[in-house]
Amino acid sequence: MYLECVPNFSEGRDRDKIQRIEDAVRAVPGVVFLGSDIGYSVNRTVMTFAGPPAAVVEAAFRAVRCAAEVIDMRNQTGTHPRMGATDVCPLIPLQGTSVGEAVHHARRLAQRIGKELDYPVYLYGLAAETTQRVSLAEIRRGEYEGLAEKLAQPDFAPDFGPTRFIARSGATAVGVRQLMAAWNVNLKGGDEKTAGYIARRIRGAGRTHKGRFYPGPFPGLKAIGWHIEEFDCAQVSMNVMDLSAVSLWAVYQRIQALAESRGSAVTGSECIGLLPREVLLRISRDVVRAGDMPPSGEGFAAQMALAVDRIGLNSVKPFEPGRLVLEEALGLKQSLPLRFSLCG
Numbered sequence: 001m002y003l004e005c006v007p008n009f010s011e012g013r014d015r016d017k018i019q020r021i022e023d024a025v026r027a028v029p030g031v032v033f034l035g036s037d038i039g040y041s042v043n044r045t046v047m048t049f050a051g052p053p054a055a056v057v058e059a060a061f062r063a064v065r066c067a068a069e070v071i072d073m074r075n076q077t078g079t080h081p082r083m084g085a086t087d088v089c090p091l092i093p094l095q096g097t098s099v100g101e102a103v104h105h106a107r108r109l110a111q112r113i114g115k116e117l118d119y120p121v122y123l124y125g126l127a128a129e130t131t132q133r134v135s136l137a138e139i140r141r142g143e144y145e146g147l148a149e150k151l152a153q154p155d156f157a158p159d160f161g162p163t164r165f166i167a168r169s170g171a172t173a174v175g176v177r178q179l180m181a182a183w184n185v186n187l188k189g190g191d192e193k194t195a196g197y198i199a200r201r202i203r204g205a206g207r208t209h210k211g212r213f214y215p216g217p218f219p220g221l222k223a224i225g226w227h228i229e230e231f232d233c234a235q236v237s238m239n240v241m242d243l244s245a246v247s248l249w250a251v252y253q254r255i256q257a258l259a260e261s262r263g264s265a266v267t268g269s270e271c272i273g274l275l276p277r278e279v280l281l282r283i284s285r286d287v288v289r290a291g292d293m294p295p296s297g298e299g300f301a302a303q304m305a306l307a308v309d310r311i312g313l314n315s316v317k318p319f320e321p322g323r324l325v326l327e328e329a330l331g332l333k334q335s336l337p338l339r340f341s342l343c344g
Contacts, residue, residue: 002094002330003053003102005060006273009067010082010170012043017070022047024066030055034329037182037272041229043078044087046182048273050330053097057105060089064113068169073144079226081137083144084170088136090125090177094336102176103127110174114160117169120151121160125175129159136173137222144170178339179326181240181279182272183248185255186233186315188265195225195234198258202236202251217254219245231316233267243279243338249286252311268315274326277335283307 011017018038025047026033034048049059064086071085081087089109093102106127114121128134132155142150148165150156157163158171187195200207203223206216220242228235236255240246256266277300284303287310304321313319322328327335 001052001096002050003056003097003105004048004050004092004094004326005056005089006046006048006092007060007063007067007089008082008087009045009047009063009071010043010073010076010078010085010087011067011071012039012041012045012078014070018045020070021045021063021066024062025049025059028055028059028062031059032330034274034326035323039080039228039272041078041227042080043076044080044082046272050094053101053105056091057109060091060109061112061116064089064172065117068117068119072168073170074167076144081140081143082170083140083142083147084119084172085168086172087140088124088173088175090175091127092177092179093340094330095332095334099126099176099340106174106176111160113172113174114158114162117161119161119166119169120158120163120171122171122173123159123175124173125177127174127176133159136175139173147171178241179243179276179336181243181248181275182238183240183269184228184235184237184272185252185269186228186231186235186267186312187259188233188267190227190232190234191262191264192225192227192234194259194262194264195227195236197225197262198236198255199223199225199238201258202238202254204241218251221246221251234264243276247282247286248279248311249283249307266312268312270316271313271319271324274324274329276338277304277325277327278338280304280307280321280325281335283311 031049031051037046067085091102091106110121122139124136151165204216204219204221207214222239224237259266281303284307308319
């Protein structure tokens with residue numbers, strides 16, 4: 001049985017603090033630590049670990065506790081939306097773990113954080129207890145700076161923990177979600193306006209312009225545009241929430257066309273965290289189907305290499321399949337499904 005956890009922490013600049021949180025996770029027997037993606041400009045670190053559910057939940061609690069000790073939100077700034085030291089802590093059921101079991105673990109984790117660490121916790125996604133709290137963006141609206149005012153409203157009372165504002169640690173959201181891709185496409189130069197222009201035209205929620213609504217082309221795709229100082233480029237930063245419905249190759253091509261229409265160009269991309277194997281295999285199939293380029297060889301390795309090349313996953317940092325493809329990192333021979341049954 002496997003459960004994955006991908007907590008996001010509001011710290012991407014102090015390596016000692018990040019290391020302390022990593023050490024808290026690694027100290028739990030049975031947990032496989034799969035890596036950290038550290039973003040200096042956004043001041044955010046995304047960690048990924050997996051293993052038996054009980055061990056993963058224990059590691060998640062220790063990580064949240066450590067983050068509350070080392071991160072002071074009163075001094076935190078960054079471009080990524082956030083509301084707490086541990087901004088969000090999602091659990092993802094993998095091989096042998098059902099959605100119901102993951103939801104049970106998420107609610108136990110949230111309750112423990114609220115009780116033992118004494119700060120507000122919200123349940124979101126598939127673990128949400130009301131439809132108003134399914135969306136993480138809605139829970140996070142107003143971010144840390146608006147949290148004190150929101151906590152004073154009865155409708156925004158947390159699911160667990162105190163209703164008072166905890167200035168140092170803020171609040172966190174614990175939930176259950178499907179496998180997703182956190183993926184950023186890089187644009188030539190630092191034109192943040194172009195990145196925002198593209199993000200508004202590809203996001204699944206669509207956009208309204210001059211009183212007319214334009215539906216989004218990619219279901220479940222969330223996107224924003226920003227400038228990344230360490231890469232000296234603008235980025236279209238995306239969460240692809242429904243990997244079964246959206247091809248990263250199709251998104252990449254749409255971004256290329258929109259960038260060219262604005263006199264810019266795409267220079268590659270990066271993934272944050274790990275990608276399921278099937279995502280890369282689908283990119284490879286789409287590229288071959290389009291007659292763009294056949295893989296130079298046979299089997300998973302050749303197909304993955306083609307996918308990495310065509311969407312430029314090696315452009316700003318190395319993409320190592322053994323470390324960044326989820327099944328490869330966990331030693332799973334069978335590919336994980338991109339969408340699990342809610343009845344499973």
